[in-house]
Amino acid sequence: MFVTEIFNKKELFTISTLVEIVKQKGMFNLITEVPNLYELFSAEYISALSDYIKSRINPSDLILEVGAGDGRLAHFLRERGLNVVAIDNFEWEITPLFPVEELDYKEALKKYNPAIVICSWMPYFADWTPAFRNTRSVREYIIIGEFPGGCCGNETIWSDHEGFEEIEIDFPLQICRTDRDHFFHSGTFIFRRME
Ligand SMILES: C[S@@+](CC[C@H](N)C(=O)[O-])C[C@H]1O[C@@H](n2cnc3c(N)ncnc32)[C@H](O)[C@@H]1O
Numbered sequence: 001m002f003v004t005e006i007f008n009k010k011e012l013f014t015i016s017t018l019v020e021i022v023k024q025k026g027m028f029n030l031i032t033e034v035p036n037l038y039e040l041f042s043a044e045y046i047s048a049l050s051d052y053i054k055s056r057i058n059p060s061d062l063i064l065e066v067g068a069g070d071g072r073l074a075h076f077l078r079e080r081g082l083n084v085v086a087i088d089n090f091e092w093e094i095t096p097l098f099p100v101e102e103l104d105y106k107e108a109l110k111k112y113n114p115a116i117v118i119c120s121w122m123p124y125f126a127d128w129t130p131a132f133r134n135t136r137s138v139r140e141y142i143i144i145g146e147f148p149g150g151c152c153g154n155e156t157i158w159s160d161h162e163g164f165e166e167i168e169i170d171f172p173l174q175i176c177r178t179d180r181d182h183f184f185h186s187g188t189f190i191f192r193r194m195e
Contacts, residue, residue: 039186113135120144122145
């Protein structure tokens with residue numbers, strides 16, 4: 001099956017299918033083949049992430065995904081019963097596959113007062129985390145992407161966030177656009193407000 005065929009579809013695949021795809025590509029990766037695909041969310045990963053978020057929220061809490069791109073992540077989490085709003089300012093002209101509101105991330109924080117913020121693949125060299133920390137309603141934020149040193153945010157997004165502690169959670173293997181062969185290197189970083 002062609003990779004492009006898979007990712008035009010609005011569904012999730014298992015980790016083993018995604019790993020097989022990455023391995024079939026050998027020394028190459030998915031960057032050129034599937035435009036604007038960053039994290040290849042697996043069914044197992046989405047279940048684990050939604051279970052984690054459910055363990056951290058109250059029924060009325062809103063979860064905000066910023067820089068949501070095509071809106072896939074928010075959609076998969078909504079399918080699991082979470083109240084997620086996805087926003088993006090559309091600067092990168094990624095066509096939404098699912099509902100995404102056109103809004104700057106700072107405006108969205110003010111508008112929605114989220115309890116949890118999620119950001120997958122923050123633009124390279126950006127750090128939106130000060131705005132997350134300065135939003136009083138935010139109890140936690142979750143950063144997903146290529147580990148420190150990759151093309152995702154800047155070095156300051158991954159650690160040492162004043163007033164917030166980093167929480168280690170053992171999520172299922174993550175797979176991303178720059179993985180190849182046996183090299184898997186994206187992760188999920190959780191920062192929780194210290195009371
Ligand atoms: C690397 S893409 C990640 C897309 C998506 N989160 C994913 O993982 O597939 C970064 C996204 O951030 C959006 N973006 C850039 N600046 C923004 C801003 N100030 N407010 C909201 N979204 C922004 C871009 O339009 C783009 O869709």
